[in-house]
Amino acid sequence: MSKIQQIFNNNKALITYITAGDPDLETTKDIIFELNNDGVDIIEIGIPFSDPLADGPVIQEASQRALKNGVNLRKIFNTLESIKGRIHTPLVLMGYYNSIFNYGEDKFIEDCKRTGISGVIIPDLPFDEEIEFYEKLKENGIDGILLVAPNTSEERLKEISNYATGFLYCVSLMGVTGDSRGPVEYINEYVQKIRKYVNIPLAIGFGIDTPEKVKLIINYVDGIIVGSALIKIIDKNKENKNKMFEEIKTFIQNLKVW
Numbered sequence: 001m002s003k004i005q006q007i008f009n010n011n012k013a014l015i016t017y018i019t020a021g022d023p024d025l026e027t028t029k030d031i032i033f034e035l036n037n038d039g040v041d042i043i044e045i046g047i048p049f050s051d052p053l054a055d056g057p058v059i060q061e062a063s064q065r066a067l068k069n070g071v072n073l074r075k076i077f078n079t080l081e082s083i084k085g086r087i088h089t090p091l092v093l094m095g096y097y098n099s100i101f102n103y104g105e106d107k108f109i110e111d112c113k114r115t116g117i118s119g120v121i122i123p124d125l126p127f128d129e130e131i132e133f134y135e136k137l138k139e140n141g142i143d144g145i146l147l148v149a150p151n152t153s154e155e156r157l158k159e160i161s162n163y164a165t166g167f168l169y170c171v172s173l174m175g176v177t178g179d180s181r182g183p184v185e186y187i188n189e190y191v192q193k194i195r196k197y198v199n200i201p202l203a204i205g206f207g208i209d210t211p212e213k214v215k216l217i218i219n220y221v222d223g224i225i226v227g228s229a230l231i232k233i234i235d236k237n238k239e240n241k242n243k244m245f246e247e248i249k250t251f252i253q254n255l256k257v258w
């Protein structure tokens, strides 16, 4: 059982997303330590990209800020290398396929392994577009985390169940990240449909930004993913890191309603 899957043993998981290099990589490092100490269960680290199709304005802007700072995958891996062994929370790298393709798939996998990355999420790379890549990840002990959306067919869920590892990322609505309409009222039905075919943990993300929302959905799922709301806290406090870490701590504590 992978490190990620173990997290879900008798435990609901709080998964948080940050964009690497926003506001800068040194701060990203400190934020990772903070989240690690605050009891976050899995940390998603986003590779900034110029054309982030699935992202709403908050994460788009975080990406822009990071890119302006010259952040790239090589520098992200260097940062990860420097904290290796000091973080117990599993780390998941999330990025668009273009960044990984340009970096080189094999080099990417090697560097994930070298820096202790537990999983990878590539929202624009369905498993059957690059089966070999996903198999290579698995051979190297890295979970290739797949996504489903409310319009994913039962046929497709069946196929996905053969490949999905770690947890399944269930997008809460047809939209982009940070869409505060999510999660939707049909969460119970949505999750039950998926569970008919998929027997790994289900985590839901997109639009989860308050403890009230978490309370509404936590009983149906195995984990929740929070991104934009955290990015807002980081951006708002970028001139005062102590305040940033204080606010992150409180935010995380309040989200853990279970």
Ligand SMILES: O=P(O)(O)OC[C@@H](O)[C@@H](O)c1c[nH]c2ccccc12
Binding pocket: 017, 044, 046, 054, 055, 059, 123, 176, 177, 178, 179, 205, 206, 207, 208, 225, 226, 227, 228, 229
């Ligand atoms: O920002 P939100 O609405 O809290 O959703 C999580 C999301 O940010 C994170 O998992 C994510 C960031 N970029 C993505 C692209 C596709 C899918 C998911 C993501």
